[in-house]
Amino acid sequence: MGIAIKEAKSEFGFEGAFASSADFAICRRIHRQHGTTYYFASKKFRPEIRKRTHALYGFVRTPDEWVDNPNDLSLEQRANYLRDWRAQLLRGMDGVMPEHPVMRAFCDVVCETEMPLEEPLCFLDAMEQDLSTGRYDTYLDLRGYMRGSAAAVGLMMCHILGAPRTAKIERSVYALGEAMQLTNFLRDVSEDARRGRIYLPLEDLATFSVSEDDVLAGRMTEEFKTLMRFEIARARALYAEADTGIPLLPRDTQKPVLLARILYSKILGKIEERDFDVFGGRARTGKVDKLRTAFHVLVRGLSTIKKTQ
Secondary structure (H helix, E strand, O other), X not given: OHHHHHHHHXXXXXXXXXXXXXXXXHHHHHHHHHOXXXXXXXXXXXXXXXXXXXXXXXXXXXXXHHHHOOOOOXXXXXXXXXXXXXXXXXXXXXXXXXXXXXXXXXXXXXXXXXXXXXXXXXXXXXXXXXXXXXXXOOHHHHHHHHHHHXXXXXXXXHHHHOOOOOHHHXXXXXXXXXXXXXHHHHHOHHHHHHOOOOOXXXXXXXXXXXXXXXXXXXXXXXXXXXHHHHHHHHHHHHHHHHHOOHHHOOHHHHHHHHHHHHHHHHHXXXXXXXXXXXXXXXXXXXXXXXXXXXXXXXXXXXXXXXXXX
């Protein structure tokens, strides 16, 4: 902890209205531990944006851990934690210092960026939904969930980046959020199944003759592979739609966003390399992938997108 705090003081050099450098150090540590791809890309932001990004990641990851990795927490306890997280945010906006260090940092970022509360509250709605919903009948239903779990995070990020709020950028943000969230769902089919959840739309399972039991039991059938091909193509179409908005972001933020987009989309290729076996281990990009991609993005900029299609 001491090293992290020292690093944060050196990097950020300030204390906000609520948060200390130690609070931001905790956010940074959470980001580095759990969001390796996003953390790697965020290092390309200037320090002010990087600090805010760590706080946003801490805000979304903390309740996500309660929901997805509860250990001994009961369902009621998880629900109470989420209610308290929401209450700390609302009280913070009324000038009451939050108890949790991550929330202190996030509240400072909300105030600094004039971020509307609609999006963080929308995200928390999705976290609460995870406590009671483990199936989605249609892709439209799933999109309703992703509005909170993914698009809301992207819209919060827009405020952190200082991006203009235009219809084109908003459509791009929605598409990128859905693409990354769908990539997560495909990568984490096995983990989610162990939690009793199936995020692949049931209508898609039926279309490709895959049963819920097939997913829950981790059966690698030809039908399941065909389903995965379909979902991967859907995700890639979303990434392509998102690409139209990246050139509209503030110039100094484009390359870090592009780097995150390309690295995350590479997970789809890793799934294909495993012959769609998402039950035998997590598909991920390695250090060499990250460094090579970062080099190409820094040198080629937006033209890197065309080379990844």
